[in-house]
Amino acid sequence: MSRENVYNFSAGPSMMPESVLEKAKREISDYNGSGMSVMEMSHRSKLFDEIFQASKAKLKSALNVPDNYEVLFLQGGATLQFAAIPLNLMGQGGSADYAVTGNFSSLAAKEAQKYGRVNIACDSSDKGHSCIPEALRLSADSSYFYYCANNTIYGTEWQSVPDTAGKTIVCDMSSDILSKPVDVSKFGLIYAGAQKNMAPAGLTVVIIDKSLAGRQADICPSVMSYDTLIKKDSMLNTPPCWCIYMLGLMLDWLESIGGVDEMEKIKKQRAGLIYDVLDNSRLYLPHARRDSRSDMNITFRTGSDELDAAFVEGASRRGLLNLKGHRLTGGIRASLYNAMPMQGAQALAEYMKQFEVEHHV
Numbered sequence: 001m002s003r004e005n006v007y008n009f010s011a012g013p014s015m016m017p018e019s020v021l022e023k024a025k026r027e028i029s030d031y032n033g034s035g036m037s038v039m040e041m042s043h044r045s046k047l048f049d050e051i052f053q054a055s056k057a058k059l060k061s062a063l064n065v066p067d068n069y070e071v072l073f074l075q076g077g078a079t080l081q082f083a084a085i086p087l088n089l090m091g092q093g094g095s096a097d098y099a100v101t102g103n104f105s106s107l108a109a110k111e112a113q114k115y116g117r118v119n120i121a122c123d124s125s126d127k128g129h130s131c132i133p134e135a136l137r138l139s140a141d142s143s144y145f146y147y148c149a150n151n152t153i154y155g156t157e158w159q160s161v162p163d164t165a166g167k168t169i170v171c172d173m174s175s176d177i178l179s180k181p182v183d184v185s186k187f188g189l190i191y192a193g194a195q196k197n198m199a200p201a202g203l204t205v206v207i208i209d210k211s212l213a214g215r216q217a218d219i220c221p222s223v224m225s226y227d228t229l230i231k232k233d234s235m236l237n238t239p240p241c242w243c244i245y246m247l248g249l250m251l252d253w254l255e256s257i258g259g260v261d262e263m264e265k266i267k268k269q270r271a272g273l274i275y276d277v278l279d280n281s282r283l284y285l286p287h288a289r290r291d292s293r294s295d296m297n298i299t300f301r302t303g304s305d306e307l308d309a310a311f312v313e314g315a316s317r318r319g320l321l322n323l324k325g326h327r328l329t330g331g332i333r334a335s336l337y338n339a340m341p342m343q344g345a346q347a348l349a350e351y352m353k354q355f356e357v358e359h360h361v
């Protein structure tokens with residue numbers, strides 16, 4: 001198998017656009033006539049600082065980030081933020097409201113419990129995380145409301161930003177950032193592991209309202225203090241230099257296709273190709289409720305574990321890779337992140353229809 005005949009539906013790290021990889025390949029050993037790879041540069045050098053500032057400016061522009069927000073480029077993955085958020089924002093002996101709509105928000109809520117009181121604002125686990133709950137139970141004295149915008153494992157997505165009547169909103173956007181416009185001003189903090197829609201694994205992006213910095217608990221490690229990281233412009237220690245450079249290439253590519261406005265149209269159309277097959281099928285059982293569907297991760301099953309396995313196996317033989325569902329859910333999951341070409345979704349839709357004809361009893 002080679003790149004030309006493969007579509008990679010991995011949930012993350014995920015596929016990147018061909019043109020981005022080609023550009024990185026051309027520059028990998030000699031960046032812009034410097035005689036150095038980006039991987040070999042000091043993070044304190046002028047040359048790297050230009051790359052760093054350019055990626056930051058491009059991200060701010062792509063998401064229309066207001067000036068009172070800071071963009072941080074950090075290590076530790078989304079998972080580190082599960083702890084950093086309460087350590088910075090809960091306040092001494094404080095509390096926060098968490099929406100539990102899947103695996104990652106559940107983990108985030110459990111981590112936050114180590115540092116303060118957690119009020120579960122809603123919980124979809126009794127419905128197998130197949131939908132986004134409508135009502136939130138917010139507590140009067142909590143410091144923030146936390147939710148995960150797109151549930152990567154279960155394939156559900158919040159269709160709009162919830163109304164919290166002014167309470168600070170913190171959001172994990174790891175698996176749908178840059179797939180549509182967002183009104184950053186509605187959030188106190190947005191964060192995302194880069195490996196789904198932005199860059200290779202190793203970079204975490206935090207977008208924070210600067211007025212929230214400086215409230216960290218006494219025990220908050222310096223390397224996790226937003227206040228310190230803002231003051232040091234993400235360079236308290238060595239940032240993930242290569243990933244920050246790759247993010248710049250990804251953002252150039254995103255801009256070249258029309259930015260997040262265009263991406264929103266593309267992702268709806270792309271996911272629609274698969275949902276059309278699911279909605280007209282007598283074989284496939286979609287996991288997510290219709291009003292809660294994700295355009296990034298589509299989860300379904302055939303009703304039989306053997307047939308699910310045959311589906312995944314037959315798909316890989318055709319170059320449709322990594323369609324096996326997460327171990328928590330089983331079944332099948334197709335991740336259609338920004339870099340997935342329309343042809344990839346078309347090829348999958350065709351395969352699904354053919355598989356149904358061959359296997360429907």
Ligand SMILES: *Cc1c(COP(=O)(O)O)cnc(C)c1O
Pocket residue numbers: 012076077078079080104148150151152172173174175193194196
């Ligand atoms: C992948 C993912 C995570 C975990 O990210 P890491 O960078 O591996 O810590 C957290 N939240 C969501 C929504 C994800 O998709």
